[in-house]
Structure formats: C-alpha cells, structure tokens
Amino acid sequence: MGVRDFNTAGPVDPSDHYCIPPLQRVDLEEILHLIRRQKYFVLHGPRQTGKTSILKALADHLNATGEYRCVYANFELGQTAREDVPRAMRVLLGQIAGRSEVMLQDTFVRDERLAILDEYGGDGALNETLRRWARSRKRPLVLLIDEIDTLEGDSLISVLRQLRAGYDERPDGFPQSTILCGVLDVRNYRIFSSSLGSNVSGGSTFNIKAESLRLGDFSEIEVRSLLDQHTAETGQDFDADAVARIWDLTRGQPWLVNALAYQSCFRDEAGRDRSQPIGIAAIDRAKETLIRNRVTHLDQLAH
Numbered sequence: 001m002g003v004r005d006f007n008t009a010g011p012v013d014p015s016d017h018y019c020i021p022p023l024q025r026v027d028l029e030e031i032l033h034l035i036r037r038q039k040y041f042v043l044h045g046p047r048q049t050g051k052t053s054i055l056k057a058l059a060d061h062l063n064a065t066g067e068y069r070c071v072y073a074n075f076e077l078g079q080t081a082r083e084d085v086p087r088a089m090r091v092l093l094g095q096i097a098g099r100s101e102v103m104l105q106d107t108f109v110r111d112e113r114l115a116i117l118d119e120y121g122g123d124g125a126l127n128e129t130l131r132r133w134a135r136s137r138k139r140p141l142v143l144l145i146d147e148i149d150t151l152e153g154d155s156l157i158s159v160l161r162q163l164r165a166g167y168d169e170r171p172d173g174f175p176q177s178t179i180l181c182g183v184l185d186v187r188n189y190r191i192f193s194s195s196l197g198s199n200v201s202g203g204s205t206f207n208i209k210a211e212s213l214r215l216g217d218f219s220e221i222e223v224r225s226l227l228d229q230h231t232a233e234t235g236q237d238f239d240a241d242a243v244a245r246i247w248d249l250t251r252g253q254p255w256l257v258n259a260l261a262y263q264s265c266f267r268d269e270a271g272r273d274r275s276q277p278i279g280i281a282a283i284d285r286a287k288e289t290l291i292r293n294r295v296t297h298l299d300q301l302a303h
C-alpha cells in the first residue's frame, strides 16, 4: 500500500495526497508577471475546484524565492460579523496576524493591530496595518486573500475600499500585489450596503483590478494523471472503461474525481484488493454510494 490517497476534504497536500501539482493548473508565468508588475487581481472559480490549494502553493513558492513576503489569509472568518465592520476587521486582522506568524515568523500585525484598531476603527485599521507593515519591511508584501466573497455588505465594501485606498502607496507603503480569491469575480458582486441603503457594485468599489483568472475543472489528461499516481504507488490499475466512466460522471470536477476514486479504491471492499484492477462496476457502485450518503459537497456542486 502506498502512503498517499485521494483527498476529499480540504486543500491538497502533495505529501499526503495524489494530486496535480497545484501550480501546474494555472499560468504561473502570468501570475508571476502580474505580481512583478504590482497588480491587484482576482482568482475565481466554482466551489471545490482547487483554489485554496493553488493559493497555498503560490505562497510557498513566492516565499521560497526570497523576493517577497507572501501571506495567505482566509477571510471567511469575517462572514458571521455580517455588516459589523469593527467586528469584521478585528477578526480579519487577527487572521492576518496568525497566518503571518506561522508562515513568515513575522509578529508585526500581531503586535500592532489592536492599537491601530483603537486609533483608526474598523473602517481604516486594515489599510493602516498594511501601510505600516509594508513600510517596516524590506521585501515587498504579497497578500493572498481567500474567500473574499463570504464577507457581507459593508464589511466587504470596507475591505475593498481599504485595499483600494492604499493602492497608490505600493510597493513600499502597501502590499506590492494582492490576489482576491472567491467564487465570483469581483466585477459581479452586487453588494447591498445597509449604511448606504443601496446596492454597490464590486467593479466600481475595486476598479484597480487588473485581471481575473478563472480556475476550471481537470482536463481528461489531468484525470488520467491523477489516477495514474495511484497505479504507480500501489500497482492497482484502472480499466480503460472505468476511466472513461469517471470522466463521464465528473467531466473533470476535481473533488468529484477524487471522491469517486477514493470510494472505489479505499472504501469499496473489492476495490481494496490491489491485485484487482478497478473496473467500471466499482465506479458505478461508488457513484451510488456517494449519492446515497449525500456526501457533503454533492448538493453544493449540484448548484
């Protein structure tokens, strides 16, 4: 038995999971070019396509070059603050603080954020923290914000505004580059602001955006390559018609491919016998099991 398996929960870790190297799924040269050119841009795609896996791999890549200080932050923590901007900023700055401590061994945000919140309030604290942080460090900051579109109304507007307001001070006085990642392209946000009593469009709030990169599903070649990793590590083959069935059932949806393969190779009684190839019947059984168990992402993906 190999030590890796198919991942069906959360971002991939290449040492634990069979995976397509996340940075091979995007045009890395283009992304590096945008970062070098100090652009703020968007990476978006449907649920469970590998966005977070890519951001985390990109952060590691950028930090390893030694040219940038890159921090990944997940803004979904701000969702339950709804339109309470001070509350949202407090938790988001806490998130940046925690992530930068772990990823960069940098305690600047941890040390400064409360005093800044006190002085500037939620409407300005993110902006001011990023200004001071950028100015106090030699290497340019790159900020990767995941789940930006889980924020609501005024909290989302405030984050976008605070980023825009510092844009002209980059790279010395603000992050050199920022990637906003979510399901939708910012341009398509229709944000209802309670304080303004009207809808605001993401496009106008964040008109500094240079590009939108969209992440899609696996190609047939990528599906094949993922399954081949299991074969290489365990000796267990997939029949050609089983591979074709996986493609027909998933059309390359990354999580579904993994879920079918995991169920048929690691849960299915017969499938766990590595001397037997995975046939089409095992894939169909796996499909039935996933539907019967109403596994977590199935409803979401159906949307």
Ligand SMILES: Nc1ncnc2c1ncn2[C@@H]1O[C@H](COP(=O)(O)OP(=O)(O)OP(=O)(O)O)[C@@H](O)[C@H]1O
Binding pocket: 007, 008, 009, 010, 011, 012, 018, 019, 020, 021, 022, 025, 046, 047, 048, 049, 050, 051, 052, 053, 054, 226, 254, 255, 256, 258, 259
């Ligand atoms: N590079 C990859 N190779 C193989 N499978 C992958 C890869 N990236 C993602 N997946 C599959 O997609 C699932 C979700 O990955 P990830 O959390 O990165 O996606 P996401 O787009 O951020 O999802 P969400 O929208 O729910 O936050 C993984 O559990 C795995 O099944």
Ligand SMILES: [Mg+2]
Binding pocket: 051, 052, 053, 146
């Ligand atoms: Mg994600």
